[in-house]
Amino acid sequence: MSASPPPRSPLEQWAGIGPATVERLARLGIEQPEDFLWLLPLRYEDLTRVTPIAALTAGSEALVEGEIVRVEEHTRGAGAGKQLIVHLADASGTLVGRWFRYYPSTQQKLKAGRRWRWYGEVRWHYFGGVEMIHPRLIDPKTPLPATLTPIYPSVEGLNQPHLRRWVAKALAVVALDEWLDDETRQRWHFPALPNAVRLLHQPPAGLVPEKPEWRAARARLAFDELVAQQASMRRARLARLTCAAPAISGTDADRAERALAARLPFTLTNAQRRVVGEIAHDLALPTPMHRLVLGDVGSGKTVVAALAIARAVGAGFQAALAAPTEILAEQHAQKLAPWFEGVAPVELITASTPARVRQALNERLEQGEPMVVVGTHALFETRTPLPRLALAVIDEQHRFGVRQRARLREKSSAWRPHLLMMSATPIPRTLAMACYADLDLSFLDERPPGRKPVTTTLLPLSRKAELIARVRAWCASGKQVYWVCPLIEENETLALNAAEAVFEELRHAMPEIAIALLHGRMGHDEKQQVMRAFVAGTVSILVATTVIEVGVDVPNASLMVIEHAERFGMAQLHQLRGRVGRGSSESFCVLLYDEPLSAVARERLATLKRESDGFRIAQADLKLRGPGELTGVRQSGVPMMRVADLTRDEALIPAAQALADKLVQTQPELVDRLIARWVPHARWAPHA
Structure with missing residues (x-):
């Protein structure tokens, strides 16, 4: 007897969605039509208006329309290929479009005398004036949309036009019921759920995310997600209380x-x-x-x-x-x-x-x-x-x-x-x-008595030779040093000082000092041999990657040097700094940074220098990262969510917790729907 074929996905009834597309959509958490509504835009493009070329500002994205007045093809240099330079003019000025990768079909489209709309990021070019790199070509006869154009999270094989079309269809055919009571909605100025979803997918022209209407719609969905998250965890707690465990006492x-x-x-x-x-x-x-x-x-x-x-x-x-x-x-x-x-x-x-x-x-x-x-x-x-x-x-x-x-x-x-x-x-x-x-x-939240705080110093990489001289004297006094680097070997993309390169640099500068290298690609026996030598004190300087972030405990190591500290997160820097200060002697941490520093990077390093309490550092880290950057606490195991931001939406959390408690007890079917909508297992699950 032959096995029956697997049931077809309800999405396969939609035009353009076959089995392969169903698999790709599942990777986005989309398994049924309603799921399209919770695939919220990452950002928006404003194609609702044409901006005069003379009004363009560098760093912004804009839609322009004009006529191609000149086309040039230049050789970029030995072995670098060619570039296509196209000059587009309107009544106010001229814009340069630059293509580094293009096909003959692109050249056919970009002929002098043809009229086009271009959309892209505006940049200053070195000859003066403005340019766009690989702007998107749009037929000028296409009607301007009435709403902003959403850009969705995607996976390979799914393009934005298809996603936008499927989301629009879901908005038309999926009926969303309002589940939140009027009192809560009025208290927080939340729009109705269908209105909030539609506004976030199809915001009208001019309704940028800074506007109160957009923020209210986002907050409404964030609240829904927080309620679902809290309800899911409460259910996990209740389920655990039904299990048996050995009572350890006596x-x-x-x-x-x-x-x-x-x-x-x-x-x-x-x-x-x-x-x-x-x-x-x-x-x-x-x-x-x-x-x-x-x-x-x-x-x-x-x-x-x-x-x-x-x-x-x-x-x-x-x-x-x-x-x-x-x-x-x-x-x-x-x-x-x-x-x-x-x-x-x-x-x-x-x-x-x-x-x-x-x-x-x-x-x-x-x-x-x-x-x-x-x-x-x-x-x-x-x-x-x-x-x-x-x-x-x-x-x-x-x-x-x-x-x-x-x-x-x-x-x-x-x-x-x-x-x-x-x-x-x-x-x-x-x-x-x-x-x-x-x-x-x-x-x-209390440090053991006798543990001295680690003195933290900020030092630009330009003063590295001066630091090496002081490290030589430090080792000569019998003390040990961690020297941490962000990469194992040189990387062409990131111009960072790799651990292997620093190891050779320090060996050359201090040949009389015993220096060892430790990184994650080394074999187990080799790593253990290095660590044993460092613990025994026969190695004075341990050049390492973040493999020593946790767990290494060498009381005689009282100096921590971290190269390219601006490339590390604040929590990671604090963890690394915690490897020193474990003995009775005074300990130091030197954060080597590359200039110029951004304002945020400078404030992060200044916070590390000023603060020794990890909880205060974590709070400062969240504030510096700003709304929408929950990745700041990802290394704490905090669940990532689609809409809610536990820092930005902190004021909503007590209300979401109270409502979740009530719903778990009184409306289990509603809780089922909210959890299925917002907390599917593929995205997040309660703690085991």
């Missing part, structure tokens, strides 16, 4: 935690004690803990996690600690081993673990032996059995995906393990509460 758990705490060479901060108590309370419940610890660099997250692990293994269970890199995993294992001596064995599993060692370890795990297993992504593999896993700790949680966390959850068939996630990328508290509504949050 004398044995308490004894193991006390034994580890007594072994620590320092006392806990008040913040650490508070968070340890929050975790212990969660572990004692018969439902799975899902807690995220947000803490600044050096706030002591590892110690908090270790005390939670001690409770689990002390009660006779298995615990796992997942780290994103082998360097970090090995450091965790080395740090935990002496702490857990006499409590439980600490074992390491990575991709580099020999098969024989791994097999023996798997046999012990299969038998349910209580132990602490530290590892990388190898922990998530099916061949790593953890039948009595009661607590999974995930360091740098944003470096792991939802599916990977789910695999840990499925290790035990008897229960769902408790989950403790940690992030050293602090984000503002209000933003965290919105992003992680499905999790319980703990904030480590």
